[in-house]
Structures are given as C-alpha cells and as structure tokens.
Amino acid sequence: MNSLTTVGQKIPKRDAPPKAIGAAVYIQDMKVPGMLHGKILYSKHPHARILKLDTSRAEKLAGVRAVITAADMPSTFRIGVMKDNPPLKTGKVLSIRDEIAAVAATSPEIAEEALSLIEVEYEVLPGIFDPIEAMKEGAMLLHEETKSNVLKLPWKLVCGDVEAAKKEAVFIVEDTFSTPWVTHCCLGTSGCIAQFDTNNNLTMYSNTQIPSLAQNDYIEALNAFGLKNKRVRIVQCVIGGGFGSKLDTYSYEYIAIRLSLKTRKPVKIIFSREEEFFATSPRQCTITKISHGCDREGRLMFREIEMVLDNGAYTSWGATTPSVMMLPISSLYKVPNVKYTAKCVYTNNTYSQAMRGYGNPQATFAIESSLDQLAEIAGIDPYELRLKNANEPGEVTPQRFKITSCGMKECIEEVVKRLNWKGKHGRGAGRGVGMASLIHVGGGARVYKSDGCGTIIKMDDFGKVDVFTGASDIGQGSETIIAQIVAEVLGIPIDDVNVINNDTDICPWDVGVHASRTTFVAGNAALGAALKIKSQVLEAAAKLLEEDPAYLDIKNGIVFSTRNKEKSTPLGKALRKAHYTLGGKMLMAEYFYDPKNENFDKEFKGNLSVSYAYGTHGVEVEVDKETGQVKILDYVAAHDVGKAINPLLLEGQIYGGGLQGVGYALGEKMVYVNGELKNGNFLDYKIPTAKDVPPMQAVIVETDEKDGPFGAKGIGEPGLVPTAPAIANAIYDAVGVRIKDLPITPEKVLKALKGKEKIG
C-alpha cells in the first residue's frame, strides 16, 4: 500500500466538468415525454378542521388532468418514521405544510391556477407551538389517538452514577442552551417524476439520498394502492444538495405517484423555493439543560443532559437524532458518568428531519459552551481542560464505543498553534479566541439492521472498468473517491474507471448517504470488489504469461511479473484472452461490505461505528461593543480524517461544513410565529454569502484507521458540528458575555452587554 498513485491525490471531482459546462441534468432539467405537472395545495392554517373541500371548479379548468384529495389515498395509508403522516390530509390539518389536495395539469401554470380554484373552508383551531406547552398535563393532543404529545421514544442513556459523581465533584456548572429551527437550503429544490409502465411498475426520477430505502417505501405505497408485487425503479438525477434533507420519502412523492396512477401519465412535481422553505423538514429546535462537573485538577466527572426537541406535527428522522446526540454526550472527552434524557414533542409546527450532523451540532453547542463555563470556575485554560480530558486511541467510552484511531489531541494542538492561542486567550478588550471539538461516527453507523453497501465491478475487453455502487453522490464526491480506490487497487488510470451510482435497476443495495459513512462503507465495498476482480485478472494473466499469480501485479494498466521483467502484458490483452477462449469468461465481481459495528442495545450502548472522527475548531473574533456585531478574524478547522483519500474534496467538506456552521452560529433561524414561517425566502433567511467567508484554514490531521479503506474515515458532517460553540466561546473570551441561544445575533450580544454593564 505504500507508493500510492491515485489515493491521496488532489483529483478533481469527476462530475465537475458536466456541472461546470451546464450539462448536468438535475431533476429540474429532466423531462419525460407526455409529462404532466403536479402542484400541491397546502393548508392555510397550522391547526384547523376542514369543513368543506370542493375541487369541482379546478377539475373543470382546461388542461387539468386530475385533482386528488385524501379520498384518493387509502384511508389507513401513512408515511414517516412513526407512520403518523397521511400524504393528503382530511378532517384536521396539523401544520401549515399539511397537504390537502393536488393537481396534475399540462403545464405548471395551469396546475397553479387550478389550485386557486379549489375551495376549502376551515374551522380554525387553537394550536400548540411551544414544545414545553405541549408537554404539559392536559395539553390539547395533536394526534388524538396518542395519550401524550411526547412521542413514545425511549431516549435515555445512563452510564456510571451521575448522582454520586455530583457529590464528589469540586466544580459544577449548570445552564440551559437552545438552538433554533434551521433548514438545509439545498440550492436545487426537491422534486420527482413518477412514471408507470403498462404493467404498473413504477419508475421514480428522484433526488433522494436513500434510493434503496425509498424503493422499499414506494413498494409499500403501491401495495397500499392495491398494486401488489410491482417493481419500483429509482433513477437519481444529479442531486442539487442533500445535507440530510432527502433521508426520508415525503408526501409530495406519494402525491406524484398517485397523480401518475390516476392520469396514466408521468407526473413531475418540483418545489418552488417557497415550498422548499416551508414544506421540507428542517433541523429541529432544542432546549438543553446541561450540567458538568470536574475534580480539582479539571478531570471531568460527570455530564448530565435533559433535552426537549420540537418534533413538529409529524415524525421523520428528526425524532431519532437523540440517538446520535448520545455520541458526543457520552463520549466527547473522557467523562465516566453520564445521564441523558430527551423528549421529542408534537407541536403544530413543521416537522423535523435530520440535517448534517444529525443532532450532533445541537448537543455539541451545549456541551462545549458548558465546558468553557466549567474551565472558568475551575481556573483552567479551556484548552488545557480539553487536552486533559481528550479522547485517546484504545479507549472504550462509557457508551461502549471502541475508539480506534483518534487524533483529537493533535487537532487541539493544531488549533492552539495556528491561532496563537496562548498569546490571545484571556485578553478580553473586544477580541477573543474560542475553541470546540467534536466526535462523530467515522466508520459507518449501524442505525438500521444493515449498514451495508454493495458494489459490482465489471471489466471490458480493453481494461476499462465499470463500478456499480449503491452509494449516491450528493455533491460530496463519493463517485470520485470510489473511482480512486478502484483505480488504485487495479493499478489503472482513474480515467479508465466509470462509476454508475444512480439507478436501482443496476446498482446494488445501499442503506443511504448519511452518517458520513460513504467514504468508509462504500469505499470498503469498492475496495473489496476491486480486490476480488484483481485476483481474477491476475489468474487470467497468469495463464497468458505462464507465471504464478502470486508474483503478478498491475501498474498503469500493465500486468507484470514482480520477479521476471520479461513477463508482462497489457491488461486488455489478458482480459481478451480470458474472454475469447473456449469456455471463456467476462470478468465481474461483487462485494457487499457491512461494517462490523453494532446496533445499540436496549440501554443504547454498543459500538455504533467502526471508527470515530474527531476535530477541533478554533476561532478568533472581534466584537463591536457598540453594535454587537461579531467579526471572525481567523478560523482554524482541524480534522482527524484517518487517511485523506482526496485532500481537495476533503477540504471542500471542511470549508463547506464550516461555513454552514457559521450560518448556524451567527444568523440562521427559521422564524415560526404561531406555526407560520415568517422568513421563508433567501432575503429574510440569510445563509452565508461569499462576503461572510472568514479567513479559514482547513487542517487535515491524518491518523491511520486500520479498518478504513486505505485508512480513511468519514468527513461529511463533522465540518459544522463544533462551529457554533467555538464562536460562542470566542465571544465570551472577547467581551465576557455568553450567548446561550443560537443564533448569536448582534441584538442578543448587545442586550447581553447591556445586562452585564448593569450588573458590573
């Protein structure tokens, strides 16, 4: 494995050229002959009874091919993680994104006009928009069949004895932190095209992150529609951003399917930006009560967290984020005693989904802010407190994570060095530095029964390779990483590797692009398949060269003997020889990699991932005491990534994640007032622009992860996890005020500064 030629290189993304010339086909660009356009009518109120729904005028509009309502869906059909969400609602609506009716028409404009002709009468009901209110005894129930608005989910983790540790701890801090609703803001909006063949088999053009699981969901839906034993094919167009938003299937997809069935035509639904804001599932808001304690030397003794999460009106994967939050809660730094409980609560808000980091950013904001508070009362430099408690290789954490490679200390040291921490921390006077670290799954995450990915490789007569992988590319670059791994193993130029990753009819199963798992899991699957086909190639070449395959290898597309220079042949020749022989064969190999990680047991313990990713972000800020404005002067993001398979793409993940984190820290918030989104556009919901880019350094800390493909670990999500607390800590260092409620707006800083003056 030494002297790598492709792995470790800054190879440009293979899908970049079509994207850069405007030739890439996104779902927005996709057309199918005869296609109709679907549009959805949403509720006008966050909580109301539908008294009357009259679609007759819409149906009569020229160009309208179908109008559907809940009556067109099987009455018991529900979607989502808890199966609590009918794709079209009847009786009661529970949020402003509730779908009431939908239209298919010959143009989007006609479909839109038809929506305006649908008459709905509502009886407006009082709603519950605050999870704390919704938890109260006697609160109105959103879902009448449940006993409580608190979801029946068992989020509780206990490690060691927190009560006993509390008695022994010398320094204890306790506080409450909160985070807002924020949304993915993929530049390409959601959409799909549903198409049936004459036998009622479904093809779905989609931008999902979970083709194999979505296939399963749609098959269930077809069953519910009475179409048993049908085939479902998912074809992914180029995906205009994911970040977790496409980890579930949503009402609009089932609506497109239903409209297509009814009209016998392909039906396309594309979200407008407005819909993308209010009708997709964002990262939920959280309220976190945290307490931390340490001994006299600053060794952590316990961490206790109680959390409330706004689930919204229905349930998607957002409700399962506490499972991933447990990771930093139990295992970010060494802390022997841990207690964590979380409640997900139904409200009449939008409903939540996972977003890059899967709960980790919310938890890490509380943990890393609280740690700085602890360092202060213990009289220890926050960086020393972190170093003293840092995770180490070989450690088994209280939640039974087996830490293999771990570069946390190196990441902390990188930040300290590059930020000149020692010269800058603790000066106050409007300038300050702060840091925060992260732990995340870096070797898959066994959240389902399988965490696997399949790969098929075939080679043609000329030494060119097709790799069929289950792993989707959502822009992060998995296609390139997989091609690099295969090219490296087979000793061929990367241009000879073609990766096919977007069609369930030809690609093998994969659990989905989530949990920063693709490089590790799909990478290992590609590695396994490549090794398998390589041995077949060498077998074939061995016959041709009359050499023992054990002494054969491939480089630059030439098979050669490692002990006899005379014996070599171009790869293609060996392949043709194998093919054009009586009883010959085409070379093909498959490999299914399922990491040997563990599902949590009933107590939520177990080695969720084969390896863990670490990182530390450090930031220097300047706070304007007159305006409350926070300016980032310097930003260092150090990440332990195992081996960097492609530093170019890796840096891209770090910068991209980092700036999303800056948005989360300083500006982004979906403003929901009584269940209505007040800032559902890019003007009012501001994501960072080029003008907001601070001086940023991405530092790659390499550790050797023995289970990773060529030593690599995941990096997709970590980039934004520690940003917000690092910035909050820096602001505290600069001006002595701690903002505990994201985002850290100038108004909040100013208010805190005023409050401090009064006390001071």
Add this chain to the structure above:
Amino acid sequence: MKREIGFTLNGEAVRLEVEDQWTLLYLLREVLEMTGTKEGCGYGECGACTVIIDGKAINSCLYPAMEAEGRAITTIEGLVSKDGELHPLQTAFINEGAVQCGFCTPGMIMSAKALLDANDKPTEEEIKDAVAGNLCRCTGYVKIIDAIKSAAGGR
C-alpha cells in the same frame, strides 16, 4: 401578447416570438431547452440563473424576455469554445474543487466571467463582491474564490 424579438445568444443571432410574461430564464430553459442556467429561487435572491447581458451579470429570472431585444446574451452553454475547449474559469472551477453539488456553478461562473471581463486582476474583495449574489450551500465559497483567482492569474 406575443412579440417577435431578435438578439444575440452565445454569439449567434436568434429571432423568435416571446410572450409578455416570459422571463429570460423561462425563455432559455423552457422554450430553448438550454437548461445549463438554473433556477434556485425564481425571485432574484440566489444567482443560480445568472447570465451575462451586454457584459453585465444579470439574474435572468427577473429579466423580462422582451427586454432581450437587440442585446448580446451569454449563458453557460456559450463558454465552451466551438471545438469543445472549456473556458479558463470552467477549468479552474473543476481543478480547484469549486464544484460540489454544482447547482450554483453555472451562475457562479457567469458572475465571475462578467467580473474578469471587466477587471482582469480583481482583488479578493472584488471577487467576493462579484459573487455575493450567488448563493452556494456546499462549498463555503473558499475554493470558488480560489478558482476565480486562479483563472484571473492564468490569463
């Protein structure tokens, strides 16, 4: 109401009938089926639809198609030379890692081109200003800025 207009599109003269309410983006994407120009918002806030009109980077989603009369319009499709050679900005975006999901990329490149056509040695601030209206959710802009610098330097 329909009216016939004429303009130059990627160096070629076109004449066609357009409707009053059409935007230039609609004309490009839906009528001419040139889907390289993207729609990220449809109301002038994301820059995905940027094209160059008479040397200026413009959000085509807000630009009435009628107004194209007599103008010279360049879209992302017009950047590749006749013999298939990519524009230096396209090459730089590819090589510097400035493309992730790619949805912002055509618009971003058009804004950058308008900048470099007018100013071949922009400062970092000028680059940031030029693409401030082009949102990207994936890259954190760092490599986009690098790519524009490198394309400017390579001229």
